[in-house]
Amino acid sequence: MKxxxxxxxLLVLALAMGLAAQEADTGLLTLDRMYSSGEFRGEFFGQxxxxxxxxxxxxxxxxxxxxxxMDIVRVSPKSGKEKVLVSAxxxxxxxxxxxxGIRDYIWSPDNKKLMIFTNTxxxxxxxxxxxxxxxxxxxxxxxxxxxxxxxxxxxxxxFSPQADRVAYVYKNNIYVEDLASHQITQLTHDGxxxxxxxxxxWVYEEEFHQRDGFRWSPDxxxxxxxxxxxxxxxxxxxxxxxxxxxxxxxxxxxxxxxTTNSAASMGVVPAAGGKTxxxxxxxxxxxxxxxxxxxxxxxxxxxxxxxxxxQNTNHLMFCNGSTGEVRTVFTDTDDAWIDACDDVKWLKDGxxxxxxxxxxxxxxxxxxxxxxxxxxxxxxxxxVISIQVIDTKRGWIYFIASPENPTQRYLFRIRLDGKGKPxxxxxxxxxxxxxxxxxxxxxxxxxxxxNVNTPQVxxxxxxxxxxxxRWLVKNEPLKAKIASLKKLxxxxxxxxxxxxxxxxxxxxxxxxxxxxxxxxxxxxxxxxWGQTAQDRWGGDLWHLMLAQQGYIVMTVDNRGTxxxxxxxxxxxxxxxxGQINAADQAAAVRVIRDWDFVDADRIxxxxxxxxxxxxxxxxxxxxxxxxxxxxxxPVPDQHLYDTIYQERYMGLPSLDDAPFVKGSPITYAKNLxxxxxxxxxxxxxxxxxxxVEKLINELVKHNKYFTMMAYPNRSHGIYEGEGTSRHxxxxxxxxxHEHMPAGPVTR
Numbered sequence: 001m002k003x004x005x006x007x008x009x010l011l012v013l014a015l016a017m018g019l020a021a022q023e024a025d026t027g028l029l030t031l032d033r034m035y036s037s038g039e040f041r042g043e044f045f046g047q048x049x050x051x052x053x054x055x056x057x058x059x060x061x062x063x064x065x066x067x068x069x070m071d072i073v074r075v076s077p078k079s080g081k082e083k084v085l086v087s088a089x090x091x092x093x094x095x096x097x098x099x100x101g102i103r104d105y106i107w108s109p110d111n112k113k114l115m116i117f118t119n120t121x122x123x124x125x126x127x128x129x130x131x132x133x134x135x136x137x138x139x140x141x142x143x144x145x146x147x148x149x150x151x152x153x154x155x156x157x158x159f160s161p162q163a164d165r166v167a168y169v170y171k172n173n174i175y176v177e178d179l180a181s182h183q184i185t186q187l188t189h190d191g192x193x194x195x196x197x198x199x200x201x202w203v204y205e206e207e208f209h210q211r212d213g214f215r216w217s218p219d220x221x222x223x224x225x226x227x228x229x230x231x232x233x234x235x236x237x238x239x240x241x242x243x244x245x246x247x248x249x250x251x252x253x254x255x256x257x258x259t260t261n262s263a264a265s266m267g268v269v270p271a272a273g274g275k276t277x278x279x280x281x282x283x284x285x286x287x288x289x290x291x292x293x294x295x296x297x298x299x300x301x302x303x304x305x306x307x308x309x310x311q312n313t314n315h316l317m318f319c320n321g322s323t324g325e326v327r328t329v330f331t332d333t334d335d336a337w338i339d340a341c342d343d344v345k346w347l348k349d350g351x352x353x354x355x356x357x358x359x360x361x362x363x364x365x366x367x368x369x370x371x372x373x374x375x376x377x378x379x380x381x382x383x384v385i386s387i388q389v390i391d392t393k394r395g396w397i398y399f400i401a402s403p404e405n406p407t408q409r410y411l412f413r414i415r416l417d418g419k420g421k422p423x424x425x426x427x428x429x430x431x432x433x434x435x436x437x438x439x440x441x442x443x444x445x446x447x448x449x450x451n452v453n454t455p456q457v458x459x460x461x462x463x464x465x466x467x468x469x470r471w472l473v474k475n476e477p478l479k480a481k482i483a484s485l486k487k488l489x490x491x492x493x494x495x496x497x498x499x500x501x502x503x504x505x506x507x508x509x510x511x512x513x514x515x516x517x518x519x520x521x522x523x524x525x526x527x528x529w530g531q532t533a534q535d536r537w538g539g540d541l542w543h544l545m546l547a548q549q550g551y552i553v554m555t556v557d558n559r560g561t562x563x564x565x566x567x568x569x570x571x572x573x574x575x576x577x578g579q580i581n582a583a584d585q586a587a588a589v590r591v592i593r594d595w596d597f598v599d600a601d602r603i604x605x606x607x608x609x610x611x612x613x614x615x616x617x618x619x620x621x622x623x624x625x626x627x628x629x630x631x632x633x634p635v636p637d638q639h640l641y642d643t644i645y646q647e648r649y650m651g652l653p654s655l656d657d658a659p660f661v662k663g664s665p666i667t668y669a670k671n672l673x674x675x676x677x678x679x680x681x682x683x684x685x686x687x688x689x690x691x692v693e694k695l696i697n698e699l700v701k702h703n704k705y706f707t708m709m710a711y712p713n714r715s716h717g718i719y720e721g722e723g724t725s726r727h728x729x730x731x732x733x734x735x736x737h738e739h740m741p742a743g744p745v746t747r
Contacts, residue, residue: 069099550742558584578663681714
């Protein structure tokens with residue numbers, strides 16, 4: 001492909017690097033402005049907890065005291081009146097000078113005690129280890145939970161329903177501590193590196209989002225918990241070469257496609273200590289998953305979701321906590337895969353629960369009774385994205401959906417008896433995406449709204465009228481900053497590729513000239529885990545900066561992405577990751593490159609993780625279309641990724657290995673023609689650096705030239721270490737400018 005260097009290239013490159021002195025009032029972005037100045041930080045309103053007694057919600061406010069810290073205040077929804085429930089002074093441990101830092105806080109069920117999660121440590125993706133302190137609001141006593149344990153090792157501490165005890169996980173065992181006597185009872189004794197009680201191994205956490213692995217029974221007498229036996233899981237060794245003069249080996253138990261999984265068991269143990277009753281869940285424990293579990297609206301039974309290894313069958317099972325006996329109440333099946341349901345919510349009568357299934361072509365809400373009777377509540381050709389709250393007193397289910405536009409999200413409600421049509425509650429004059437944190441009685445909601453051109457705002461609204469009670473965050477300073485930038489509004493479009501139309505958006509240069517042709521950079525993800533064409537504020541100023549410099553930045557969602565466009569759309573990618581998504585993206589490029597203002601000789605693509613894999617497949621399978629590619633943390637060979645994710649969407653290689661080969665970028669590496677940058681963190685526990693090394697060997701074998709950047713010891717997010725995030729964006733910017741210069745050319 002021909003290389004074009006439009007006039008002004010060197011100036012644009014200087015802008016990209018932040019080397020040209022730019023004043024904020026020029027309206028132009030630089031990396032320094034984005035990563036060093038802090039001027040684009042928005043206001044934040046978070047850590048809200050609705051109180052169970054209906055008196056309002058609590059949130060954090062910075063203390064005026066000299067020592068700093070945070071106050072926890074209760075706010076009346078109706079009046080907005082604030083009352084400090086817990087001052088920062090109350091959170092100063094005996095002998096300390098400063099209050100505890102608050103990573104998270106948990107109210108006891110009676111709202112008379114407060115638990116603070118502090119001094120946290122990261123476990124894989126999130127900070128789930130740390131210290132817990134309990135404040136008694138009546139006495140003012142502040143005491144550490146698990147004070148005799150090694151610091152920073154407690155996980156998932158939670159009050160008993162009676163608020164007299166706290167249970168937690170410590171080094172893969174479960175403990176209960178009496179808050180009055182401080183007596184600690186160890187409930188499990190076999191926890192080790194391979195026997196994991198009350199929490200999860202790497203793959204359950206990453207792919208099922210499971211971290212907290214135990215639940216108090218409603219009467220406080222028992223605790224139900226997962227136990228994983230990780231014996232036999234393959235160990236992947238990462239190497240730390242930089243923190244000492246000798247390298248260090250970092251072992252990670254990580255089940256790769258087709259290999260041994262942890263054996264999952266479900267147990268119920270008396271909270272006072274004693275023998276665990278193991279649930280008699282049928283099937284091979286290593287080739288079935290217990291994806292979800294909770295008490296079944298009583299203290300006698302737990303409800304689990306047990307999925308087979310192919311994840312195309314989900315058995316909803318009641319387990320008797322006293323005998324371990326199991327019965328199946330409902331079975332959901334699919335020719336492709338099933339996602340674990342996070343919308344199981346019990347009605348107050350304790351006899352029925354909600355379940356969301358795609359079995360009739362769309363993601364719809366069903367009510368399932370204890371005897372297995374199934375009733376469909378929502379009806380129609382649209383997807384229920386998530387259930388927000390159930391108002392059993394008035395007979396309503398509140399849920400998020402977007403029947404008309406898959407890039408947007410709105411709040412609806414429908415009667416619990418399924419009669420009538422869904423009623424949209426989100427305002428019609430606010431197109432975009434709406435999020436809600438709704439009070440238990442369904443009367444109030446913290447409402448967050450944004451669209452692709454408008455930073456998020458937060459207000460308190462009444463439901464169901466959606467009438468604003470008051471603003472909480474208007475984000476005016478950030479909106480003013482964004483408005484001062486030289487930019488055109490981001491545009492949404494649909495591109496017809498023959499079989500279907502694909503949703504996308506584009507950012508054009510602020511000085512766009514329709515008589516000229518511009519280079520295009522596609523941002524992609526393309527896999528079932530993410531949707532990129534969304535009408536919400538993402539704060540993505542880097543793409544806007546590139547547009548200011550003379551690129552058109554686009555994204556397009558292909559079939560198989562998790563858009564609310566029905567089961568057929570989402571499941572069409574089954575056993576075709578790396579094929580149908582790459583083909584849809586290429587088909588979109590073929591249409592778009594014929595647009596009058598697009599320079600067909602300057603088409604670039606970039607993505608991260610699955611988007612990095614998509615970038616490689618684009619460059620290798622369709623080298624005639626793409627001039628330049630930048631792949632960050634890609635999966636070059638699907639055989640190297642984990643069991644739960646890859647097998648869910650591709651099946652088992654032992655049954656049919658062909659889809660894994662056809663979908664893996666490494667298969668087509670010999671076809672590379674354009675410019676390729678590969679970026680990876682050597683400490684990536686998610687997508688191992690191993691895959692890039694194998695790809696490098698394949699590219700070298702075929703004498704293909706490329707550029708490679710390895711970030712030592714960085715994980716999948718490549719953010720650890722001072723200056724890393726800025727350095728990575730500068731690397732990408734520099735590479736793009738040097739290999740596919742910005743700016744228009746005359747037609």
